[in-house]
Amino acid sequence: MKSIPKQPHILASYFRVGQLLxxxxxxFILESWFYWTMFEGALEKNSLLVIAFWMSCFLFSFVHIFLVIMDGWSRFQNYKRAKDLFFDHGFNTKVAEMYTGSKCQRNAAIVAADELGYKDEILSFYKKKGVKWYHYMPYFMSQDPWFLFRNYFWERTFLEKTYTPKYNFHSMSIEHAL
Structure with missing residues (x-):
């Protein structure tokens, strides 16, 4: 069995993977609350334009609550898959490349690599690729202006299939410590 560092609890990993999300x-929860209160205030004044404005703001924020939750879940699936792949193959640039597309996907791979002792390697790889800390917007958004109408966007961003890890890293790290 391969030697791995002590593993954090799965919830700690989940929160680290989706920290930005x-x-x-x-x-978005705070914004939704604020916009809702503004909408309620506009209802009392009966100004249709103001009511429509605040309702639009509220709906935008409220829908994003669910999109962010789904994105966080998808990134956690990326993390589990990346961790299995890094465990099977060691640090591999092909695996790291799979998660280059967005800040959140890179973070999933970085957390997975870090938990297996490959943090320096993956950070070095992304630095060589020209990825900067402020590259938050997914690269495909600037490359494909019609991304909202593409299946890959919805599947890869919000509808990533549930991934069941091949290994129980937590128990493996405990066994190795004994």
Whole structure:
């Protein structure tokens, strides 16, 4: 059996993988609450234009709550798959390349690599690829302006299939420590 570092609890990994998304979730919840209160205030004044404006803002924020939750779940599936692949093959640039597309996907791969002791390698790989810390927008958004109408966007961003890990890394790290 391969030697692996002590593994964090799966919930800790889940929150590390989606850290940016979880902060966004809090922001969208607060925005939705704010926009709803503004909408309620506009209802009392009966101004149709103002009512429509605040309702649009509320709906935008409210829908994003669910999109962020789905994105976080999808990134967690990426993390589990990447961790299995890094465990099977060691640090592999082909695996890291699979998760280059967006900040959240890269973070999933970085957390997976870090938990297996490959953090320096993956950070070095992304640096050589020209990825900067401020590259938040997924690259495909600038390459394909019609991305919203493409299946790959919806499947890869929000509808990633559930991945069942091949290994129980937590029990493997405990066995190795004994």
């Amino acid at each position: 979880h902060w966004s979730l809090i922001l």
